[in-house]
Amino acid sequence: MNSMNQSIANEVPSEDDSVAPVAESQPADTVIEEGKTVGKPFADNAKFSLRDVEVFYGESRAIKKISLDIARNQVMAFIGPSGCGKSTFLRCLNRMNDSIEICKVKGSLQLDGQDIYDSKRDVVELRARVGMVFQKPNPFPKSIYDNVAYGPRIHGLANRKADLDEIVENSLRKAGLWEEVKDRLEANATGMSGGQQQRLCIARAIAVNPEVVLMDEPCSALDPIATAKVEELIAELSESYTIVIVTHSMQQAARVSHRTAYFHLGHLVEVNETNKVFTSPQHELTESYITGRFG
Numbered sequence: 453m454n455s456m457n458q459s460i461a462n463e464v465p466s467e468d469d470s471v472a473p474v475a476e477s478q479p480a481d482t483v484i485e486e487g488k489t490v491g492k493p494f495a496d497n498a499k500f501s502l503r504d505v506e507v508f509y510g511e512s513r514a515i516k517k518i519s520l521d522i523a524r525n526q527v528m529a530f531i532g533p534s535g536c537g538k539s540t541f542l543r544c545l546n547r548m549n550d551s552i553e554i555c556k557v558k559g560s561l562q563l564d565g566q567d568i569y570d571s572k573r574d575v576v577e578l579r580a581r582v583g584m585v586f587q588k589p590n591p592f593p594k595s596i597y598d599n600v601a602y603g604p605r606i607h608g609l610a611n612r613k614a615d616l617d618e619i620v621e622n623s624l625r626k627a628g629l630w631e632e633v634k635d636r637l638e639a640n641a642t643g644m645s646g647g648q649q650q651r652l653c654i655a656r657a658i659a660v661n662p663e664v665v666l667m668d669e670p671c672s673a674l675d676p677i678a679t680a681k682v683e684e685l686i687a688e689l690s691e692s693y694t695i696v697i698v699t700h701s702m703q704q705a706a707r708v709s710h711r712t713a714y715f716h717l718g719h720l721v722e723v724n725e726t727n728k729v730f731t732s733p734q735h736e737l738t739e740s741y742i743t744g745r746f747g
């Protein structure tokens with residue numbers, strides 16, 4: 453964490469990090485203009501360019517004409533009240549919503565200038581480039597080694613055992629787990645602590661050499677010490693990867709991210725550098741949310 457973000461982290465409200473505000477109330481006279489986002493939603497060095505994105509679950513529109521760039525090798529945090537669409541929008545970035553039959557995505561979603569939703573796109577390859585870490589650690593009921601080796605094996609990234617060993621070791625090192633597990637690589641991953649399991653899931657995600665890692669509330673099932681380790685890891689990983697994190701914790705967004713996007717009822721209300729969002733928000737809804745005035 454950089455010192456600037458540390459000071460922001462100290463300024464945001466110190467409510468229980470784990471409790472999400474709920475979007476049942478908002479300042480009565482606040483109007484959200486569809487498709488209009490205040491701040492700086494666009495970037496020069498975009499990894500993702502997302503324009504007029506709408507997501508429907510059946511007839512219900514969960515994402516309402518959102519346009520946003522996600523910059524390369526930065527951490528972008530998605531914050532907002534429960535049900536505002538953060539996870540839905542995140543899951544569009546590697547087509548995780550494809551498995552939900554009633555879910556339809558409209559608009560233009562590009563990764564490095566190429567259409568994510570192109571019908572000819574290989575979704576397995578897309579998900580290797582855009583990996584994902586979920587809220588609840590979900591290691592396979594296999595050895596620690598096999599959890600990390602799984603992706604490289606199915607993607608044919610190693611021809612020899614020595615190459616695979618090297619990928620496993622490097623991935624565990626990057627996930628800050630190597631020293632803790634190097635003597636028990638054959639032990640079942642389900643016997644690890646929750647925090648270790650989450651770092652193993654991060655090692656598994658980065659073993660296939662992704663360009664982007666999506667994280668959906670990666671610390672919500674972890675204790676404060678394990679959370680601090682994952683946050684340190686996010687800071688280190690952001691040097692090599694583009695990271696998008698959904699979090700209910702404003703302190704966490706302030707600590708780990710370069711830019712923050714505030715969602716409200718399916719709209720993208722405000723995006724800016726994280727310090728600006730937390731110290732001088734431009735939209736009254738953002739301000740109300742970060743100061744805990746509604747929830």
Ligand SMILES: Nc1ncnc2c1ncn2[C@@H]1O[C@H](COP(=O)(O)OP(=O)(O)OP(=O)(O)O)[C@@H](O)[C@H]1O
Pocket residue numbers: 472509514532533534535536537538539540541552
């Ligand atoms: N599989 C689904 N089928 C139908 N509606 C869904 C589905 N998943 C999400 N929704 C709806 O889409 C809207 C956005 O949900 P989403 O989970 O993306 O919000 P969120 O901001 O991530 O919420 P939370 O912070 O509580 O995780 C909500 O109204 C939710 O009920």
